[in-house]
Amino acid sequence: MEGVKFVPYSEEQFDAIQELNKIEGWTQLVERNEETKAAWRNSNVAYVMLKDETVVGYVRGLTDGHVSLYICEMLISKSYRGMGLGSELLTFVHSKHPRTRMEMLASSTSHTFYESQSFRPFYGFRKTFEEIIS
Numbered sequence: 001m002e003g004v005k006f007v008p009y010s011e012e013q014f015d016a017i018q019e020l021n022k023i024e025g026w027t028q029l030v031e032r033n034e035e036t037k038a039a040w041r042n043s044n045v046a047y048v049m050l051k052d053e054t055v056v057g058y059v060r061g062l063t064d065g066h067v068s069l070y071i072c073e074m075l076i077s078k079s080y081r082g083m084g085l086g087s088e089l090l091t092f093v094h095s096k097h098p099r100t101r102m103e104m105l106a107s108s109t110s111h112t113f114y115e116s117q118s119f120r121p122f123y124g125f126r127k128t129f130e131e132i133i134s
Contacts, residue, residue: 001083004056006092009046011037016055017048020075029073045069045093049076049085056080059089061104069097071104 014037021029021036029036040046040060049057057076063069071093076086094102105124115121 001051001080001085004049004051004080004085004088006047006049006089009040009043009048009058009060011041013048013055013058014040017058020055020058020077023078024075026073026075039072043072045071045096047089047093049080049089051080057085057089059093061093063097063100065097066099067101069094069100069102071102074104 017040018030018033018036043060043062045059045061045063047059048055057074057080059071059074061069061071061073071090074086074089076089090102094100103122105126
């Protein structure tokens with residue numbers, strides 16, 4: 001899409017990212033504002049998508065640069081979906097670390113997008129620290 005660019009994350013974009021999270025209903029990221037901000041600060045994969053200097057999407061992840069590239073979150077504003085921007089954003093990030101395998105979790109509503117991008121499902125587990133001690 002013309003006029004859309006991908007730029008490295010800067011902290012001045014954080015409020016706009018949180019607004020996208022809020023609109024999407026990703027309440028845990030919004031409610032844990034300081035932890036979410038720290039996650040962005042400490043991620044070595046952190047890019048935002050700008051249209052006319054407005055944040056319309058983002059991707060945050062972690063990589064070792066050699067084997068694994070893990071996408072923690074990716075979100076495109078609802079009004080910009082269906083234009084190929086999610087695919088472009090993933091390709092952009094993967095091109096920065098081409099020797100890695102890209103991995104992510106998908107929700108029941110997003111898995112069809114990732115399958116359309118030739119991702120294959122894999123089996124995994126998740127547990128929080130609180131679940132360990134309870």
